[in-house]
């Protein structure tokens with residue numbers, strides 16, 4: 001089985017409870033006219049027809065020019081600095097024409113992300129690309145030499161001084177400017193660390209009393225780039241570090257009832273005393289609305305496929321090594337697949353590993369998850385899920 005890219009709106013899944021404790025209801029997907037399915041859109045894109053309406057010559061588009069193309073017969077939209085002619089796509093839009101019209105004639109990046117950040121517009125509208133959006137020539141204020149003054153040394157407020165954790169500066173106009181870290185309040189989560197011969201423990205004081213291991217997502221790259229996200233209702237806290245030494249293993253342990261979580265990092269070389277924890281990387285110490293964070297896409301391996309009925313199969317998927325994420329049963333992930341050159345995303349629901357198993361006995365190591373998927377022979381994504389050699 002080839003590896004599907006799975007993105008995890010475990011972070012902002014439609015099923016994740018919002019702050020009021022209720023669930024987000026998925027907006028209505030409108031019925032499309034016959035011949036307007038996603039597969040039909042892919043075919044149209046490959047037909048060689050000019051979908052730009054401008055002859056396909058890439059041109060820079062000003063905000064003023066973009067604003068003139070705001071009707072159903074002539075609809076341009078800008079997403080992430082790229083302008084597309086969406087006139088031919090309107091009838092294929094699963095959210096309907098009126099919804100799409102809310103974004104035409106302007107930079108609709110925020111609206112697009114609010115609705116469906118996981119949709120790969122760049123790939124789906126590749127054949128409708130007109131050109132880059134020319135930003136209006138507003139003179140940007142030069143950042144002050146010293147930055148916010150609070151941001152350079154993150155140890156203030158969150159770490160003991162001996163931990164010497166620094167946010168690396170970036171180069172702007174010849175000045176080193178610290179990466180901004182939002183000021184912390186006493187209500188924000190914070191973290192500290194200590195060590196013994198074998199283990200470095202990062203204690204995160206999340207203040208979420210009912211925190212579960214499911215609320216913690218860990219990612220370790222190259223033994224040193226350590227990234228932890230704590231989902232604390234609608235906001236999330238991030239610890240993102242270039243560790244000073246390599247670790248071989250990581251584990252989450254809930255500690256007490258105060259919302260403290262210990263991250264146990266096993267030193268690759270036991271006995272070595274770390275003089276510092278490491279350096280803060282982009283997003284370290286940030287506490288913000290979870291929906292405002294980047295979605296993540298990971299290459300997952302399909303470990304096994306088991307038939308449930310003639311057209312329904314149970315997929316066991318493995319996260320890349322270094323990632324620990326316990327996706328709650330019933331939550332959704334988005335699976336991304338390349339379908340004839342277009343990046344297609346579909347949501348799926350995480351299920352139990354087996355319909356027979358006692359939920360309390362199931363393996364729950366945060367490294368695998370299971371999906372029950374109905375295969376549509378005429379569908380767009382599911383026909384690509386054919387078992388073959390693993391990965």
Ligand SMILES: Cc1cc2nc3c(=O)[nH]c(=O)nc-3n(C[C@H](O)[C@H](O)[C@H](O)COP(=O)(O)OP(=O)(O)OC[C@H]3O[C@@H](n4cnc5c(N)ncnc54)[C@H](O)[C@@H]3O)c2cc1C
Nearest residue numbers: 032036037346347348349372373374376378379380381382
């Ligand atoms: C929140 C959520 C959770 C989900 N969880 C699961 C899950 O756990 N398991 C699961 O199997 N699915 C789940 N789905 C559905 C899943 O996301 C896909 O929609 C499904 O797998 C079909 O994808 P596809 O690309 O293969 O098929 P599609 O291309 O969407 O086609 C599906 C069928 O509809 C027909 N069709 C498509 N467009 C049209 C049209 N315009 N007119 C007439 N017929 C049309 C196709 O011919 C095909 O028979 C979930 C959906 C949501 C929204």
Ligand code: HEM
Nearest residue numbers: 026027028029094095099100103108111112115119121124
């Ligand atoms: C910016 C204005 C837009 C608005 C307000 C909007 C709105 C919506 C809404 C309400 C839905 C149904 C909700 C849902 O599926 O959960 C939807 C679905 C969808 N839209 Fe848009 N949309 C916009 C732009 C676009 C663009 C430019 C694309 C181009 C690729 C696009 C592609 C899709 C796709 C693929 C779906 C189905 C999503 C899924 O099944 O997960 N939309 N849109």
